[in-house]
Amino acid sequence: MSTANARIALVGNPNSGKTALFNALTGGRQKVANYAGVTVEKKEGMVTTPSGRTLSVIDLPGTYSLRARSPDEEVTRDAVLGQLKGETPPDVVVCVADATNLRLVLRLILELRQVGRPMVLALNMFDIAQRQGLRIDLEGLSRDIGAPIVTTVATRKRGIDDLVAQVEAKVEALAAAGQLDAPNTWHEPSPAEIRRAHAEAQRLMKAHVRPAERPDTMTGKIDAVLLHPVAGLAILLALLFVMFQAVFAWAGPLMDGIEGGIGALGGLVATVLPDGLLQSLIVDGLIAGVGSVLVFLPQILILFFFIILLEDFGYMARAAFLMDKIMGGAGLHGRAFIPLLSSFACAIPGVMATRVIDSKRDRLTTIMVAPLMTCSARIPVYTLIIAAFIPNQTVWGFANLQGVVMFGLYVAGIASALTISFIARRLFWRGQVEPFLMELPTYKTPDPKSVLRNLWQRAEIFINRAGRIILPLMVLIWVLSTFPYPPEGATGPAIDYSFAGRLGHLLHPLFAPIGFNWQMTVALIPGMAAREVAVGALGTVYAVANAEEQVGTLAGALSADWSLAMGLAFLTWYVFAPQCAPTLAVVKRETNSWLWPTVMFVYMVTLAYLAAMAMYHGAVALGWG
């Protein structure tokens, strides 16, 4: 209490209930940030002991070994070894173990022992172990591993006080001794050393653990259905269907509510503030700009709700198993499936969800192709252009032509994402593939409180980003579209005279080869805020007020002014173009470098340009010009 708080690090295998224990220890007193210089999430919380001492607890990413294989595991290794930049080494390491699955964690414990830091072993999920009739000789095991053992049931907060007491005793002993019990002798184990450690772990198991009398049979029974080659895939598809229904149907009213709220707030501010620059900045720039991104919050939360629920249940590893062959064909990891799926709602949660992919290479590829998935912000643009140019007629006797085009746009997104990742693997990573090696965890009933806490953390992260990254971008785009003002007696729309308008005119020669007129080019600039903003922007340049509500009027104006070829070129552009500054900002955040958003911008613009050009000239050749 005198100087810094003692630091406690939680280490354990994935699926050991480590995060549940962290929640039980720290309650609401936790925050999520990133480690300096890396994009690994840092979860830190506080716990106060009965004697009044405050302990700082960090939840380190799960690992099977201190020999790190992914950025997450590197953080765990460096934190335990006290080599993490900007972090002081932990005073006590708490190794969290699933009491029903001890074999691998015993080997990790042997590694942790080499580090020489004081350690406490928390045997978590001890209730399940007891129910299964698993007998563990705690005293003997504790003696052999040289660390006190506490049994815990994190989800029911059992054993937490005992754990805190044991940790505090270690902290006090360390403070009294003034130095570590043993020097750090850890080094990366060779295959032979791993084998020896396994043999030692096996010996400990034999000596101190009597196998379960009633081992879990539930997981096997559930897997018989969920991993069935036919039924399993059918259930996965059904789950996806429900997820998408929820994302689009349930989110609708909430999104309308947020839009209404943002609109009302804008209206209110407009009545309070005098007309002029400040009003425009706050209403059109800040409120409308942030609103256009915030409106996706319900979809993102619903999506994450499903993802967190399925992850906690243990299904995500199964989904990765079922999809691995299909994803693998395109050079992606099975785990890339969920992030790509999320990107159908919005690329931002998709990019955020790539954290489940261990390998940096696989994660980067997934991030790079995620924005090619048809996100929901494209839908207003697609709807507008389709309404303007595609006749509402029946083709092949049963299908609606507009629906067919919409479907085609989705397929184009998926096909291009798979093609790009395939090419990326061949070209840049010379066919290197990470092995797909994944534990299939025992199924568990998700804990509602932990699901909600996790969901809240996702919301906080998103809102934080909307605030810190997206807000300045919105202001920039507002400045570009507002200044300078149109001259006195100007007849054209105001945006025409602004920087955005000038930039649009300036860029127009570049876009002429793909069939764009200057109005389309101008609309692309405010459209960088979010894809659906292009609808409003086109409304502005075509002087259609309330373009979002008057889609029919705007579609009429467009079909009068554009040729079919131009409409198709615009659609094609929107399939590929990186018309979304927030996504680029999130990619910068997640990759911690400007290189990758730049690469993304360049490749997507190139792809969009070439595809739109091919589409335009093809359509002209067909006489649609």
Next chain:
Amino acid sequence: MAPYAPSFAQALELLMDHLAPVTAPAVDPQPDHREVRLSQARLGDRGVISQVHVRPDVDHHGLSADELERRLLELGFVEGAAIEVIHEGAIGRDPIAVRLDDMRVALRRHDAADIVIRLDARAAAQ
């Protein structure tokens, strides 16, 4: 999946023994202690891991043999561990899921090529 007819399994066994003459581990002469690479194991195959030796002369998609071997070992693929193939993927029977001692692990057949299991007498006789 339908169980394989015994004649088919035997044929397969013979075929596999002929197909992998050089790099395959020594095959136990006793018919009830057949050894098989995990990459070629079928659903329901059960036994004990007899060897984990990642061959350095084979392409592991850019990963070094030593690294793949350590990753397999770290996840519990170690000599003496009990193993059973419990699930196969829909396409090309890949990836596979195995019960490995007390846990379940999924992996691609390609990465399982250097894990050799000695099949249980009972499983081999089926």
